[in-house]
Amino acid sequence: MLAEGKKDELIAKYKSDLEAESKDANWAREFKASKRAELLELHPEEDREKLAKLPFDTLTYVTNKINSVKANAPEVVGGTRQSEKPIGDWTKMSPNDLRDNWDTIVQNAVNKSKK
Numbered sequence: 001m002l003a004e005g006k007k008d009e010l011i012a013k014y015k016s017d018l019e020a021e022s023k024d025a026n027w028a029r030e031f032k033a034s035k036r037a038e039l040l041e042l043h044p045e046e047d048r049e050k051l052a053k054l055p056f057d058t059l060t061y062v063t064n065k066i067n068s069v070k071a072n073a074p075e076v077v078g079g080t081r082q083s084e085k086p087i088g089d090w091t092k093m094s095p096n097d098l099r100d101n102w103d104t105i106v107q108n109a110v111n112k113s114k115k
Contacts, residue, residue: 032056035056035060036052036056036059039059039060039063040052040059042063042067043063043066087101087104087105087108090105090108
C-alpha cells in the first residue's frame, strides 16, 4: 500500500487499530484492579498489605484456597454419633433385640458393677 501512495490510509488504519487495542487494554486494567480490590476485601485488614504485593494470579489462587477450606468437626475416637437410648429391662427382650443390644447390655452391667 505504501508503494501505491496510500500512506495516509495506512496511518489512519493503524491509528484506529491502536485506539481499539488501547480501549481493550484500559478495560482489562480496570477489571483487574477492581477484581484485586474484591479479593483483598475477603482477607483480614492486617493481611491485606502483604497480599497486595502478590501477583494477581497468585492472589486469586491463595484467596480461593483459603475460602474453600471447610472445617471438619472433631471426632472422638471410638465414639458413636448416635445418642444412646435406654434399652429398658433386658430380661424381657426378644432374642433379636438381645443380640442387637448386647454391647450396651454388657456395658451397663460393667458400669453397675463398678459402682
